[in-house]
Amino acid sequence: MIINKDTVDFALYMKETDAQAKVKSAFIYSEALKNKLRLKKSVNPIVLPWYGQKDNFEFRKGEVTIWAGQNSSGKSLVTSQIALSLMGQGEKVAIASFEMKPVTTLQRMARMWIGMNPMAPEFQTDEGFKSIDDLFDQFSYWTDDKLWLYDQMGAVDQDVIIGMCRYCAKELSIGHIFIDNLATCVMGEDDMSGQKNFVSELINIARDYNVHIHLVHHLRKPSNEYAIPNKYDTKGSGAIVDLVDNVWMVWRNKEKEDEVKDIGPASAKFHDADQMLFCRKQRNYEGSANGEPTIKLWFHLDAQQYLERAGDDTMFFPNWPHTRSG
Amino acid sequence: MKGHQPLIHMRMYGKAPQAVTIEDHRSLNSHDWHLFGETPTISVYGDELYDIDLRFCVDLIVSISSFSETRAKTLFLLAKSAKARVITSCVLIPDAPHWMQTGWSDIHIQAHTST
Numbered sequence: 001m002i003i004n005k006d007t008v009d010f011a012l013y014m015k016e017t018d019a020q021a022k023v024k025s026a027f028i029y030s031e032a033l034k035n036k037l038r039l040k041k042s043v044n045p046i047v048l049p050w051y052g053q054k055d056n057f058e059f060r061k062g063e064v065t066i067w068a069g070q071n072s073s074g075k076s077l078v079t080s081q082i083a084l085s086l087m088g089q090g091e092k093v094a095i096a097s098f099e100m101k102p103v104t105t106l107q108r109m110a111r112m113w114i115g116m117n118p119m120a121p122e123f124q125t126d127e128g129f130k131s132i133d134d135l136f137d138q139f140s141y142w143t144d145d146k147l148w149l150y151d152q153m154g155a156v157d158q159d160v161i162i163g164m165c166r167y168c169a170k171e172l173s174i175g176h177i178f179i180d181n182l183a184t185c186v187m188g189e190d191d192m193s194g195q196k197n198f199v200s201e202l203i204n205i206a207r208d209y210n211v212h213i214h215l216v217h218h219l220r221k222p223s224n225e226y227a228i229p230n231k232y233d234t235k236g237s238g239a240i241v242d243l244v245d246n247v248w249m250v251w252r253n254k255e256k257e258d259e260v261k262d263i264g265p266a267s268a269k270f271h272d273a274d275q276m277l278f279c280r281k282q283r284n285y286e287g288s289a290n291g292e293p294t295i296k297l298w299f300h301l302d303a304q305q306y307l308e309r310a311g312d313d314t315m316f317f318p319n320w321p322h323t324r325s326g
Numbered sequence: 327m328k329g330h331q332p333l334i335h336m337r338m339y340g341k342a343p344q345a346v347t348i349e350d351h352r353s354l355n356s357h358d359w360h361l362f363g364e365t366p367t368i369s370v371y372g373d374e375l376y377d378i379d380l381r382f383c384v385d386l387i388v389s390i391s392s393f394s395e396t397r398a399k400t401l402f403l404l405a406k407s408a409k410a411r412v413i414t415s416c417v418l419i420p421d422a423p424h425w426m427q428t429g430w431s432d433i434h435i436q437a438h439t440s441t
Contacts, residue, residue: 001363001364007385008337008342010382010384011338017381021381024376028400028403030400031374031400032374
């Protein structure tokens with residue numbers, strides 16, 4: 001190799017062209033574009049647990065999804081069911097719930113997974129305990145190398161959460177991280193810029209490490225308890241909804257619950273859905289179905305699962321689709 | 327990208343080789359060319375084209391080869407926008423002998439750069 005004195009002040013050239021290097025001709029992306037279309041056809045998308053919605057929504061890598069709802073609207077139950085479904089679809093999941101102990105989170109998920117109420121009278125015998133123990137063992141084996149839980153409750157420093165997300169994505173190759181919820185990560189409901197910065201940081205992590213981050217968020221107090229929310233009802237900085245890729249509103253039909261409690265099956269709302277999920281934003285939807293679906297769900301009390309139709313069989317998470325026959 | 331860091335270091339210290347080879351296929355010496363005084367060899371095999379920064383090619387003679395015409399053309403454009411002095415880029419036809427290589431090729435000669 002012949003080495004000469006450089007005729008270019010290379011350090012200066014690099015500095016001066018730093019911005020120019022980021023302005024790229026569209027032609028450069030043609031290969032990536034073709035690959036993306038090809039990939040789209042060959043790779044199974046990661047979807048919602050409800051089979052009827054498989055073409056309407058996709059959990060893409062590198063995105064952030066918000067799950068917003070009022071207090072006790074079922075956000076954590078819905079996200080737990082989604083986490084189980086993601087594992088059933090072959091994804092690794094981490095859950096950071098700052099409102100529930102890991103064992104409580106697991107207890108809920110285990111009940112969903114076995115599809116029965118372990119506290120039901122028929123299981124309160126020696127034989128019953130044994131069969132529940134066996135099922136819980138099966139659940140534990142199934143979650144091995146699929147599920148991780150972050151063990152901390154109450155308020156948490158947002159830098160710690162950011163670090164946890166990086167660790168999960170980089171070291172454990174986890175594909176989906178659930179953070180429940182935003183209020184515990186950012187001190188002060190009126191700290192708009194803090195919330196915006198935290199969500200921006202999550203978006204960067206999702207893109208840099210190609211993970212999907214699910215962020216649970218609360219809604220403002222509604223005008224009445226039965227009101228159906230929209231995306232502008234989210235608490236805190238409005239920028240949060242602008243920044244994230246997907247927004248789901250979780251709504252529990254309390255009006256039906258109250259009426260059925262009062263008058264039973266005579267209620268006109270008896271056959272209405274127990275829970276509704278409203279997709280208010282899906283930024284990168286490319287399908288030809290409904291990209292912002294509204295999903296009606298019926299609650300199976302024993303299994304604590306939300307089902308697509310009243311009377312449907314409970315979900316069997318080890319298979320996808322989540323039926324016993326797969 | 328492999329093999330570009332020693333070249334960047336060299337240029338940061340005010341030294342420049344006459345030429346650089348950019349290989350878009352499995353490269354035998356992109357990882358250790360600098361240890362044996364060989365012509366700088368950079369491998370871009372498997373890299374996304376939009377992530378490739380060829381600014382270390384400024385004012386150098388650059389030889390590019392790829393098995394893909396799209397990639398050979400794009401690497402040619404990238405070297406051109408990085409102000410390489412002379413660029414040759416060609417598509418290699420797999421398993422064909424040298425005299426049967428009839429794929430796309432192009433040459434570009436740029437006026438002298440000074441910064």
